[in-house]
Amino acid sequence: MSLIPNSWHWKELKLALICLLCSLPIVLFFLINFHLAIIIFILWSTLIINIAYFNPISLNILYVRFFFEYLLERPSILSQLRPLGLDLFNTQLSDYSLSFDEHVAKQFRKEFDYLKSFKNKKMSSAQKESYDVIGYFINMNLKREYSDEFRYHSYLINQMMGPQTELISFIVKYHRILKLNDAEAYIIRVQRISKAFDQLIDQQIERRRRNIETPRFVLQRVFDSLHAFREQLQNEPNQSPLMISFIENLNDSICSKEKQNELISRLLKILKTDVLEAHDRLLNVLREDLSNAKTDHGLWKLPNGDKYYKLCLEFHTTTNMSPDEIFELGKKHVERIQNEMRSILKEKQIENWHDFRVSINKLEHNVDQIYENDEESRGKIIADYSQLIDNIDNEMHRYFSPACRPTTKCTVERIPKFKEATSPGAYYFPASLDGKTPGTFFANLRNIGEVIKFKMATLAYHEAVPGHHFQVKFHI
Known part of the structure; x- marks a missing residue:
């Protein structure tokens, strides 16, 4: 059995670890003067609590805390990267709830304040570089993803890398099954897709309430993809990638054939009930949005869209260039690259080499x-x-x-x-x-x-x- 209860997240484990660390000096009560032991216990506990929750005395401790807590609060990323081999919450999925967004926004504001308190302190060149990178990352996220103004401007449910499909991909690709506990954790994780989809529904409804309309073409592609997956769950659940991956990773070294069949039956039942029903709920919400969706898409349509667009450019380019400046710079580089390509097309004696689009289109259709x-x-x-x-x-x-x-x-x-x-x-x-x-x-x-x-x-x-x-x- 796992030492960490399946219902625990990082918050519960963190509290348990702090209590354990704070209790270490208790042994001193049996070795030294009682009053001295009390003083050491209080000082030690104060240090541990300060490191865990408040502004630590060292910038490096702040960096490490921020990095590990960022991962530990996101079980999917933790299972994917496994720092120090850690995969502590392999029954959990990342949290897409509105309350978690609020929690992260508060946490980022707090960590940013702590980070700024080191601004005038002496740093090594490596610390300064880390300070600038982490500061930029937190600050830009506070301006965009975790600001009250723009928190919901992104389309969380989308056709490219939306969590409605990435959850499935993550479990199939990154959940390792090396022992029986891992197989049990896989089943629990699949069952929790239902909760994750309900969180996505809440996110979509919140965006609807704030007049953040997902573009029609995005909704349509997401709907079609989810509907196809849903039909497979209903008609051929044994062919679901969640089932195929599970069966491929089970073997006799993990458990007996009888146990394997039991695990497969449990997973099949979850796919046909929890996961299928979750798809139906999300599809119903998307169907409603599709019925009202329009085709005049663009950030300009969103509340304060121009401001958000500039923030996105700042985030992705790390510059303060205006949209027009970036557009002109882009055109200049496109022209330079196309001229270089025209030279190659001419050298290879491609017909109509001077007409870039025509020549590239012709090259694309060459039989070779x-x-x-x-x-x-x-x-x-x-x-x-x-x-x-x-x-x-x-x-x-x-x-x-x-x-x-x-x-x-x-x-x-x-x-x-x-x-x-x-x-x-x-x-x-x-x-x-x-x-x-x-x-x-x-x-x-x-x-x-x-x-x-x-x-x-x-x-x-x-x-x-x-x-x-x-x-x-x-x-x-």
């Missing part, structure tokens, strides 16, 4: 740039992406020292079929910090005709190596 439209080609695409990534990775020693290179290779997988229709062409999931789950480049193979050979390298270099595979290494 497309794959045959069959299942065998999907395996070939995965193999070609893997080869591209291996080739560029073998050259990285010329540009990065060993300390700056990830210790694990980047693997390539197909985007799960249930989310292909609304996913981008590719995306990256980072490796766990214990190195046991590799960083993964996910390729979208819904339509082989969308995969153009000369574009694959650019996508692989951006999403995988060096791209996000190296980026995450630097961040950590």
Whole structure:
């Protein structure tokens, strides 16, 4: 059995750990003078409580506390990254409730105040760099995601990386089943999809109340994706990725065949009741929103949309450039890149090379740039992406020292079929910090005709190596 009750979150575990640490000096009551032991006990408890809840004496302690509490309050990210091998809450999913948003906003404001109290204190260059990065991260989040004005301006439920599908992907990809307790935790986690969907419903209704309308095209794609998943749950629950992944990870070293069958039966029942009913509830809300959705989309339509747009630009560019300045800069770089590409097209004697759109479109339809439209080609695409990534990775020693290179290779997988229709062409999931789950480049193979050979390298270099595979290494 797990030492941590299934109902516990970080808040409960933190309190238990503090009580344990505060009680350590009790042994002194048997070794030294009673009054001296009382003084030591009070001083020790004050230090522990201050470190845990208030402004610690050290900036490094503040950094560590912020990092670990950020992870420990988000069980999905914790299971994905596993710092120090930790996966303490593997029965829980991340909290999408309105109350958790409010809690995080208060926590960020408090931590930001604590951080600013160190501003004029002496720091090493590494501490100063960390101070600036964490300060920027907290401050921008307080201005955007956790501000009273813009907390609900983002479309939480969306067709790209929305939690309504990412919850499923996370459980399938990152929940490890190495022993019986892990299998039991998997079942509990799947059951908690129902609660998570109810939280998403509350989020959507709150946005509706604040006149934050999700664009029609987003709603339609989310609805279609959820409806398809829901139909599979009803008609073929044994083919659900949640069931297939569970069965694939069970084996005789974990438990007996009889126990495996019992676990599978329990999971099947949860899929046909809790998870199916949760999909129905969310679909009903989205159906209502779809009936009222319009097509005049844009941040300009949201309350104080212009201000929010500028904040988003500031967050993503780390500059104070205006939207017009960024637009003009973008046009300048697009023109430069297109001119470079025209030179390549001319060199390769591509017809109409001077007309960029026409020549690129013609190149995309060249027979040597497309794959045959069959299942065998999907395996070939995965193999070609893997080869591209291996080739560029073998050259990285010329540009990065060993300390700056990830210790694990980047693997390539197909985007799960249930989310292909609304996913981008590719995306990256980072490796766990214990190195046991590799960083993964996910390729979208819904339509082989969308995969153009000369574009694959650019996508692989951006999403995988060096791209996000190296980026995450630097961040950590």
